Amino acid sequence: MSSYAFDTYRLLTPPEAAEWARTRLSLFSPGAALEATEIGDGNLNYIFRIVDPATKASVVLKQSGDTARISDEFKVSPDRNRIEHQILVRYNELVPGLVPRVYAFDPVLNLTAMEDLSDHVILRQGWLAGGSFPRAADDLAEFAARTLVATSDGVIDPKVKKALVRDFINPDLCEITEDLVFTEPFDDLRSRNDILPALKPFVEKELYGDQRLRLEVAKLKAGFLSGPQALIHGDYHTGSVFVRPDSTKVIDPEFAFFGPAGFDLGALAANAAFAFLSARAGGRANEAGDFLVRLIDRFVQRWDQLWATSVTDPSFRVPGYALWHRNQVLADASGSAGLELCRRTVGIAHVKDLTSIADLQRRLRAERASLRLGKALIFDRGRVRTGDDYFRLLRRAAGREGLD
């Protein structure tokens, strides 16, 4: 017997979330006494975990509000929940097993019900805790290569693509990326950056004061604003990945839209570099460096294989095109990695890899190394194509700060 009506939008309380799950999902019996907890710790949304203690059956409900959880300043349309549901359905077709299964979508409540992954950990946290996830690099390379190639020009039918471009136009979430990734780290006009005081002089000289860098960033921004090459995840970092040693699940695709095909790979590569620098700053070893090399090389290998077997448009089968296009994608990946390294170090949204470095001097060195690496990846992006290219630049930046 339902005691709630769900016919108008509101943010749910845990008991309401349990009631929604009991009445809407076949997972639970009509009389089940469900337990519900709000477990969200992200920047934008509310996450309810619903468990039936009798059967151990469980589910996660993700609900969007109309402002970001992190700050009322970010107005973000709850339509992102529709986008997330729609792309999760598509990912379940393209890369089954690498994303949570989806059970239901409620367009009134802006709520998606999906597989409970509580037996996984977030990759960023897993690495910080010293964990090892031997499948992650291959799985995440596979995820990127497969989703990107499948939605690229020459593979996807042009009319199907245009319809998808329309469905995935994502103004609010793109605005966040345009501002936080492509603009503010290089020009503190809005004074929202959040920088260690001791890092400020470095940032003022090396980011705000470097006109050559800002020119390259402007070119990358133009590509982001006008480069719908493939349906990208849009927020593909180590906080958007659930792992177990034997399982990898990509979550949180609410930033998805048609954008530069290299963007996702670059963001993830940058976050592996954060994990590497964090471990070095803490005097620990971890697998993030190996992950980075393997991620890039495996991506290139799988991209080339998938491209060769997937291209249907004869225009794009001309000799030389596959290599030219893939290298453009890799250049964008390197540029995007550089942007992510800069923005997570000086912008409004930091990463725990850096902020958790207890020793201030060591944190400062790791942050300077991030920025040095970021700049190198942006400037050299036309030549950064292999795992070794990334790792060489990463070690050089770490070395200059005494973190090698």
Next chain:
Amino acid sequence: MSSYAFDTYRLLTPPEAAEWARTRLSLFSPGAALEATEIGDGNLNYIFRIVDPATKASVVLKQSGDTARISDEFKVSPDRNRIEHQILVRYNELVPGLVPRVYAFDPVLNLTAMEDLSDHVILRQGWLAGGSFPRAADDLAEFAARTLVATSDGVIDPKVKKALVRDFINPDLCEITEDLVFTEPFDDLRSRNDILPALKPFVEKELYGDQRLRLEVAKLKAGFLSGPQALIHGDYHTGSVFVRPDSTKVIDPEFAFFGPAGFDLGALAANAAFAFLSARAGGRANEAGDFLVRLIDRFVQRWDQLWATSVTDPSFRVPGYALWHRNQVLADASGSAGLELCRRTVGIAHVKDLTSIADLQRRLRAERASLRLGKALIFDRGRVRTGDDYFRLLRRAAGREGLD
């Protein structure tokens, strides 16, 4: 007293068109005895001219069917009429005086009522008849620079742009361009090309057989499929321009969508080259060469001026970006000019400039010169930036065929 109902879609007869105009437009008095003629000679649509003999008031109605007029093979959504109406309204704001005024739009009949331009001639025909249109180059450079800059990243608000991108997604008309401009001229897989028998060996060697050319064309095609830089006209040639010596009006923007900002300028430049080659082949002089030089140089001048005063996003004000971006646009313009020269010479849709050359040998030479120029503009596109650059390549191609 209306004898027709206009509540369901159908192609109108001339008397029905007159009745629609009399009852829907304030231009005509309720009792007016209007005269209606179908005057369309384009590839896609039906055009009615409605005149009140008593007052001389007149109007043009443009109605879209659901197949192209040129051939049932091209299924084209009548939604293009909505797109044409919507962009004409926008053009009337951006470049008033350079497009027909718009009086009404009927979404049921897919019909737009607009200014009657019967006192103008189509620029292509005007030149073939030896006319001179001294305003045309400046007006058409102004039209292109103003409409393109106003809808470019850095000038237009990103969210406004995304909404417009969505409104102007134009699958059917883009498919025509993708097939006829970017694909078929370089690869006769669908056997729709229409080539003078004597030209065939040249086409087989120089277009179908040139893998280097086809690689460059594939790169341009990728840019067209994934380069929403600005709201482009999409069919900007001398058949889409009405002129008098003292007036220029751009018509037929039904191919409009967000695409590469250089596309329009290139298409128009190519059509000026056709007029030049046509005159040379006929032993006549005309102003198309001067037009071409003036069009390009004036466009660059106006683009630079408008860009400098219009850019609002600080990211794009960094030193070096304006020049880098403009030169990218000019490279795309050169590439697009090259594509247009090839496709109008060998593809399904020819231009009267070439087909009206009576002497077969001279026509053949003009067509070979078109293809030579087209290839040069594609290969050299990174260096073609001034009116003189275009004219030098045009004279060289003409010279190699004895048409200088």
